[in-house]
Amino acid sequence: MQLHHFYASELADLCSPVHPLAVARPRVAMRNLDLAKSLGIDGDALGDEHLLAMLFSVSKQGALRSVAQKYGGHQFGHWNPQLGDGRGLLLGEIVTPQNTLCDLHLKGAGPTPYSRHADGRAVLRSTVREYIGSEALHALGIPSSRSLCLIASEEPVMREKLEPGAMMIRTCPSHIRFGHFEYFHYSNEKTKLDSLFEFCFEHHFSHLKDSHNPHLGMLTEIVQNTATLIAHWQAYGFNHGVMNTDNMSIHGITFDYGPYAFLDDFIPNYICNHSDHSGRYAFDQQPSIALWNLNALAHGFSQYVEIEDLKAALSEFEPLFIETYQRLMHKRLGLGTTINDNTQHCIHEFTQMLRDEFADYHIPFRALSEHLPDVIAGKEGAFTRVFEQHERASNWARQYGALLHHKPANGPRIDIHNMQQDMLGCNPKYVLRNHHLQKAIVAAEQNDFSVCERLLDAVSHPFETNATFAEFAQPPHANEKGIALSCSS
Template sequence: MQLFHNYATELSAISSQVKPFPVTQARVVMRNEALSAELGIGSDELETDALLMALFSESGTLQENSIAQKYGGHQFGQWNPNLGDGRGLLLGEIKAPSGSFWDLHLKGAGPTPYSRHADGRAVLRSTIREYLAGEALHALGIPSSRSLCLLTSKEPVQREQIERGAMMIRTCKSHIRFGHFEYFHHSNQPQQLEALFNYSFKHHFPQCLDSSTPHKEMFQSVVTSTALMIAKWQAYGFNHGVMNTDNMSIHGITFDYGPYAFLDDFIPEYICNRSDHSGRYAFDQQPSIGLWNLNALAHAFTPFMEIEELKSVLMTYEVTLITEYQRLMKQRLGLREHQISDPQLVSEIDLLIGEWMNILKDEKADFHQSFRILSEQLLSIESLDFKSIADNFINADRVRQWCVNYHELQQNLLSLSNSTWVEVQQKMLRVNPKYVLRNHLAQEVIAAAEQDDFSLCEAYLKVLTSPFDEHPDLARFSKPPASQDKGIALSCSS
């Protein structure tokens, strides 16, 4: 594969050249065939011998210009300038057949100048979790980094206990974070900050250069993409867990997976990170933290924008997020997404969505199963049979009344669109997953992999990458967790 080194050559002053450090008895155990084809990478290039040669030999094409990036970040609200790629290296950028460029980033590459006395390693547990999460979110239409391949090893790595070391190559448009801009602003390095902006305009926001206010256009793009991403998190019950500004992408993509979780029961205040003692990054706090992080990023734009300009852009965040969230929720409930001129109908739709979410919250119902059951049983509402849905809830009378209201509203909406209940159901089944990434199943997959059995991981990936299909042979992955397996919280080492 041919690599480009735009970041390494154009921003050499704000990065450090570092070679990957090999791990003991490494071998490739998982390859993302779909992604490698999309990027134009031959499957033979991801075979163990070829990949290890490219990564670790002196003539290896993947290590000749590998770098660790320098940045800072607000971690749990506190500014920390001592951050950077502590266990990952940017190998370079690859040009896909489509003409777009993608970072190749090696996680678990060993110590860097930014490791802060840590070993720079990743463990099998965390790399599998990241691999699963990237593919699961991508399949749901949520922007995310993705894993190209995963290498296991016999390298012992100390975390809370001794674990197996692992590496992975992940990819996304760019690994530039809010924290990059914050660091060079707060450390009073205006020339480096300007160089970072110029690089970003050239490679990631070229359309902004057509404007008389390019920095404003770039900031607007970051605000909008962040709002859209978080709206999708909220609509699909995803809790990131560590929304530090060094974990926030300028492209509005999900990356730096740690103790994440998809909700089991719908508990809005759920905290997936057991290190988050104050609940700063709880599920229902994600929209406000997104805005907090954008405010932190805005400081780096102050040399180029007036305060009032920054405020005007930030004010678009909430509207963008709410509009996208409402669109997604209407889609998930099979309600008309297009503009409706009748204010009474608009109000009824909002009330119906609100009541559905209140039912899930009050009953602590399984977030994902509830939407899927509604999709699968939709035609029973058409025939005025509400029992098949209501019997899945404790307060059946409340749900039955919701179904009555839904039937009446849907009939009105269908008359506007010349659509049918069957067509609505088909659409709902394409947006309400039957299979969701659950922490208890991820733990099961990891336990098998630690015994060198990756077949369970491959099986789980099969349903996560096509989560709306039936997969009768793998139906057990669709079952909600038992009570003791619900709401698993993990540490930042995850």
């Protein structure tokens, strides 16, 4: 594995050199060999002997130019310049077989100049959640950072209580956040902001370098990628929980997992973060908050782009979000690619049923996919049983079937088999629910990672029915629903 240090070398004034601080009796408890292979990393490099020596051996660390990045961010709407990598280190970058750049970032690495008197550690609980969560979103086709390996330890970490500590190495195109641009803009460090942009154009937006206005092109692309990301979150019922601008990636990927949750019951204003007292980051607020964050980011571009052009770039968010969300929902319900009043009404009525009876958000989509031939044939009983209001669900199913049968005079007939396969391929059987995650965490805290591995295997293949994963297809009991988590990790 050849590790490069482009950020550390080219943006040395924007970061601080820090070596990882060893933990007590570390061991690699989980490793993502499929991801490693796709990145051109030999699986042996993730073994205990090689990896732990690279991270913690004094003789090896001389070649490891790890750095903590400096940035700021709007946290719950309030500007905070006192941020940065407080517990994570950019180990370096690798060039993948696809000739793209990929960061290797160690989370839980110990104190940095930006730790603000904290210990710089991560607890096993939150590390397991990020490790499995990022892979689950990736498997659903939702852009995300990814998990390369998890390092368990016997070192206790104090949060609300004493918990086992852990580390993980995550990967993504870069760890550059909205907050990077905000910080160097608000601190009036124009030279450093220039350097940050130059780095981005050299390594991440090289296709824009020679455009008429590369800064405008970059902002526009970030707006578009963020709109697409949030549409996926909303279509699949994912609540991030802490959409501060320092948790927003310029690559339009899900980033910095904290108290996230997939919805259980469809409660649009669901809040997964119990520290979010005002509901700023509730599920149904995510699109508007994403646009708010993009407006905050745009300030960092204001010295390079005219105000009217900034507004034009930001104005692309809403229509693209709506179009992408509609396209995803059409796909999930098998309504094809043509968006019209009838198909939109069908989707609205379906989600309204979920909303009115607080139905499980995921099971009805999968049930419709599995029982599609019966629904189209007018035998919708198996599908309607997932709802409490059977008659209402039956009426919707009849209207749905009629809509599918209504084709132009010489239009193609419905290919039910292909349609069903398409729906089964985008409506998950296995969703990463918090009650399943909690069971995996409890086992891991007893040094048993087998439940984590099984859960990870299930949500990494979310569309494939597998009897050995039957437990992970089960919704939570009433006392397991709506688990709210804090930002502490």
